[in-house]
Amino acid sequence: MTGRDPTAMPNVFRADNIADLSARSQDLIARRARALGPAYRLFYERPLEFVRGEGCWLTSANGDRYLDAYNNVAAMGHCHPAIVEAVSAQLGRLNTHTRYLDEQIVQYAEDLLSLFPAELSQVMFTCTGSEANDLALRVARHHTQARGVIVTANAYHGVTEAVAAISPALGPHRGDDSHVRYVRPRGVAIGDPDRLMESVAEAIGSLQRDGHGVAAIMLDTIFSTDGVLPRVDDLAGAIELVRQAGGLFIADEVQAGFGRVGPDYWGFRLHGLIPDLVTLGKPMANGYPVGALVAQPDFLSRFGRDNRYFNTFAGGQVAAVAAAATLREILRPGLLQSVAAVGQYMREGLLGLARSYSAIGDVRVAGLSIGVELVRSGAGEPDPEMAAHVVNSLASQKVLISATGPDANVLKIRPPLIFDQDHADIVLAALRKALHAR
């Protein structure tokens, strides 16, 4: 969208709205800005303050209950009792690190790897998805001795220097990206005529001509920040081109993984692909800081020969127990079938709304990752103002969603995986009201 501030974030609080807020919020926002500095952002026209979480519900400081259809970290629900209990017990028992032997991290590693294709048989632990993606880049670059990376045009892969450079969603000031090439995934209803394979071939040629070589293509396998794209044409062919050029395929499953897409567990399975490296994060321990890199051993061998890896908090006993307790809940019979079913129910409800409201240009659903593209009636152009209206209208109706996409016009609905049809009905009713009011 022309004229949009390239550093702007969808669904951001703007300080010029501060006079409308309660004295308490104004004071807290001022103290926060003073202590945390200028790089932090808040959600919504009227920022929210929560004091309690339980299942799909968050309770605000003034006692209102909000339905959480946005937060993907507490995927098993906020403050899940069995996970809290397991983590609390381990906190009181032992919390060291991976330079001592420990059964629990090895057992968890084996359990996790059993959910992957046989080729992906080793795992290294980090504390965050950013660290996992950063480690994936280190491994890919060491293996290939190349530096160039291909990502999608509105990708987000994290906040370390190395991964901020390959995260165009963060805006133009995130550091040197001379070694990064951008491609547009197809599959969006409104958008780009590029063919993915042609774009990737061009990116490979450009990286090679400029002497960077091709270390990897890194893809969020549901293309969350590109607007949620569960189906992308040419993907297998594009990845094959990267491999022919010596590069690795890194599947960033930080958002897609652990059942977000339903019984397939991992986004890469939606596309019938087997990655060389897979990164994990956000929902992995339901909020305890845990991430990981899952790898085909061939791609770890050179890195492991030449480098040792130690990450103080990663793979410790509490991290292992938190991740294991979360995995047990994800694997409970019926849960991921419910993710698929409730996602399909949401899809049908959203398509129903699309018949009444021409602002809905497209509905894209992968399990409980849902993108609703909003467009100007008739013209079919992206409508970020409408998206902002809907997001804030839902907040005033006490339903949490957000917006995403290169044009900030895609509603991002991404609830805990325990979301059910009753929750879905609340979201759909709130959306209808928001669309009707406009």
Next chain:
Amino acid sequence: MTGRDPTAMPNVFRADNIADLSARSQDLIARRARALGPAYRLFYERPLEFVRGEGCWLTSANGDRYLDAYNNVAAMGHCHPAIVEAVSAQLGRLNTHTRYLDEQIVQYAEDLLSLFPAELSQVMFTCTGSEANDLALRVARHHTQARGVIVTANAYHGVTEAVAAISPALGPHRGDDSHVRYVRPRGVAIGDPDRLMESVAEAIGSLQRDGHGVAAIMLDTIFSTDGVLPRVDDLAGAIELVRQAGGLFIADEVQAGFGRVGPDYWGFRLHGLIPDLVTLGKPMANGYPVGALVAQPDFLSRFGRDNRYFNTFAGGQVAAVAAAATLREILRPGLLQSVAAVGQYMREGLLGLARSYSAIGDVRVAGLSIGVELVRSGAGEPDPEMAAHVVNSLASQKVLISATGPDANVLKIRPPLIFDQDHADIVLAALRKALHAR
């Protein structure tokens, strides 16, 4: 030391010792190598497996109690009851992120900042020390629009791509370091004739000639991996040279901070310096993954104007509560005075041992960060074999320490801050026995 494998780690378990171990350990090591891959390392000739932590003690899988004189993360003691209780309660209450308003993270930020000189008045949160150092580099590079960094010759600053590049302790295969220059801190008893200011001036000139410019000098303020150096000549002058060249001074307090050095709280205060940026990690939340960047606002303003910052798990309610509960314990009256007193007691005991055993070439103490340099009798050359002998002898006596330094010949004694004189006596007696046995 000539002939030493540059990728080797002090105090590392070597797989050729595996036949000596119990069947259980052998099996666990094999499963671990299969699942976690080749980059992980274990401590000690005979790796240890713990199942319980309490205060300064760790209990092994076969029921032996080990005195922990090494682990600096659980600085308030393993599984500190009040911290465990506070974290557990918050895990059951709410665990979201910094895009909602929250009192607890703001209050903690204010409390933390009150322990810094007035100039250092803003703080950003991360999950790890690596992420904090990585963010410090991003901020320094954005502010200076330069890329070059100066570090010490055996520095360790973390594992992301950006900070691995400035961590020569990780060996020669950690990535491109063409933009990094290395200087040797003076102050070691045996060692280097370089004058620090001259080395830094040369590094600045080299970075400028090669077009990198000077973004920062980053220093662990107790020079932990360079062998523990609480006093370094020329430091203020060297930093002034960097500032004159436009670079920032980043104090890496991940190891030195939060009272490790005693009542001064921060290592930079030992040197009478005020950094531009300070990074925090390891002991910050007694084991819960929390790190931070503390900054003079002038150096955050450009970064915050051009970039937003969000780190999913960082600054959430549980992180805030874990860090706040830990800080309350650190600030308990008398604790940091005890750190200084027990450190001094250790120093006197070690100097007593040095009078009996010429293998001790130097004793360096900053609070409860203690380096004991071991040398060959007569020649005064570094003696890494003696260090390995002592470390493993202590492990067999059920006392945990490790080794460090560019020549792997410095005993690293770095216990929880609640260490007392009785604990110190156990360490000193075990050291005497180890030195005597050789």
